[in-house]
Amino acid sequence: MGNFFKDNEDLQFYMDRGIDWDSLIRITELNFQAPDGHESVAEAKEFYTDVLSMLGEFVANEVQPNVAAIDHKKVKLVDGEAVCPPEWDAIFEQLAELGTHGLPIPRELGGMNMPVLTYFMNGEILGRADVSAMTHSSFHAGIAMALLVYSVHEGTTTFDSEKLIISETRFGDAVREIATGAAWGAMDITEPDAGSDMAALKARAVQDEDGNWFITGSKIFITSGHGKYHIVIARSEPDMSLGLEGLSLFLVKAYEDNEDGTRTRYANIVRVEEKLGHNGSATCAMEFDRSPAQLVGRRGEGFRLMLLLMNNARVGVSFECIGIMEAAHRLAREYAAERGSMGKTIDKHEMIADYLDEMENDIYGVRALTMHAAFHEEMAHKLKLYGRAMRAAGRSLEFLGIDSDEALEARIKHHEWESRRMTPLMKYIAAEKSVEHSRRCIQIHGGAGYTKEYGAEKLLRDALxxxxxxxxxxxxxxxxMKDQLGRILKAPQDFLKDVAQTRWRSVSADDELERRVAKIRGAGLKTLQLVLQRTIAAKIKDVRRLPMSEWKAAFADMDPKRDFSYAMLHAERLTRILIDSAITEVLWNQAKEHPERREILERYIERAEPRVRFLYDEINTTGTRLLRRLSPDQDSRAAE
Ligand SMILES: Cc1cc2nc3c(=O)[nH]c(=O)nc-3n(C[C@H](O)[C@H](O)[C@H](O)COP(=O)(O)OP(=O)(O)OC[C@H]3O[C@@H](n4cnc5c(N)ncnc54)[C@H](O)[C@@H]3O)c2cc1C
Structure with missing residues (x-):
């Protein structure tokens, strides 16, 4: 009997001791004062471990054997409804029975009140078998939790300070329905002419004379768009020049099932996309035609509300990517151990061994970064929800070392910044590595990898x-890039202090590994300095003589589209350096507490050091010619 949790030592490390469970469990369980909850950290952890083991067994034995059939049969549009393969429906019926859709939802709303982090770990396990299943699963509790967070944000959730439970929440009915598995939701942002550029979104939201809202417009690529509860971003202010400020967020019930077995639709599925991969996932084009909608939060606050949950969604995708990486590495490793070539199995050939070693090391690194970001993201949300409510009720937060409202707000800010700083790095590297690993998996399989027989090609199609x-x-x-540069400009003295301390640490730390970690961090800081300097130099010739404390003023009259071109050109390279810096810091903190992790760090550093040197060199020496070609002055000269 396979088990995708029990066969994964690294995942078990996090469940056992790699996370500050004490803080996370105590805030999730309101320091064990809430009714019907766990009574200790140990008891809660034992329960989570049992749930993950059960899911690990279910995914290995009930999901994995069906993924090829699901991939082949795909989702079809039949009479305006998305129809999934029967194997798919069976999996989701069983997941509903196991209760996973309510896993992180509070008990009083029908869930199991487990940390969101455990829901993500379950996501990785599901993603290892099939990312379509993982994606669809996350549009259950993921949407329910989003509705809860939005309701807390707009002040429509009340907390019973005696019983320490949520007594009322605006979208409670939807949350309860989703927790049972009877419904799920979708997130509707993308439109035919607006993807990355959300300021270009056009779907309109209008209000009638009674104050009711209606949405009209098209949304495309909507994952699990056959769901009932759609969180839709639309333009409530007709003036396009307002850009992101003109957007508001809405909840649209896409359909209602009637007692006679018929369905009334308020938003229509007009197409199910034919895709390269993700064939089990219904990716829908939606049409809204005066669809009744409820405004979430305040008018004009739509983009801000999207940002509120963006980090969380990106953490979810990163766990999905780790699932692919894990699957690709295992498939490649098993094949390489069997396949003979030139007198030995191919895993003994140096180049293939190197591939496999790097893949394994990447998984440790990306998972460490993702766990770190997920922890901080959840702590920030839970302190806002429960921490504030507990202090308002006069309950102590001493169990987190918090003894005042100011200390609580400072802690929230710390977790928010840590999550914000790590999230783009994590999403970037997890996504890019999932593609690289699945491509390598095909390469290691040789010609067999290019056929459908082994499942390697599916991993690449799904990863892309x-x-x-x-x-x-x-x-x-x-x-x-913007976050990091913005922070330096806001507090240049802090940055300079960081540079000095990092340099000192890189030469004087007792531990050789710490010195090497500090050197990588130093390279990141040096690159940030270089990028800033070059960006300003494009505007101010004598930048080298300008003290850093005056850089902020120098930036004041700069045009981001034109003057930041150097930073934008090298943003991806800079990001890769910052990723190596972040991962080695996280692994170093683990190694300090758990000496058995030192080898993982050492292996990671070995590959990161030359990578960082190369990237710095590339940033330092390339791009001038291209930037000259792209410069508007060049355009005007060419036009003359
Ligand atoms: C399978 C699938 C599921 C999806 N699920 C959902 C969903 O559930 N809900 C939803 O709302 N959307 C969903 N999407 C849409 C997805 O989020 C968008 O495709 C994505 O945001 C990119 O937008 P775009 O396709 O319009 O590409 P564009 O924004 O047109 O980008 C095209 C290319 O240009 C680059 N680019 C754009 N602007 C810049 C810039 N300033 N600097 C440098 N490069 C830039 C991009 O990085 C990209 O490489 C899904 C898409 C797919 C394929």
């Missing part, structure tokens, strides 16, 4: 969307 959806790799790089 990872760097596209939930923010493309280029958009992640721009975000990472």
């Amino acid at each position: 969307v990872m760097p596209i959806y939930e923010g493309t790799s280029q958009i992640q790089s721009l975000m990472a």
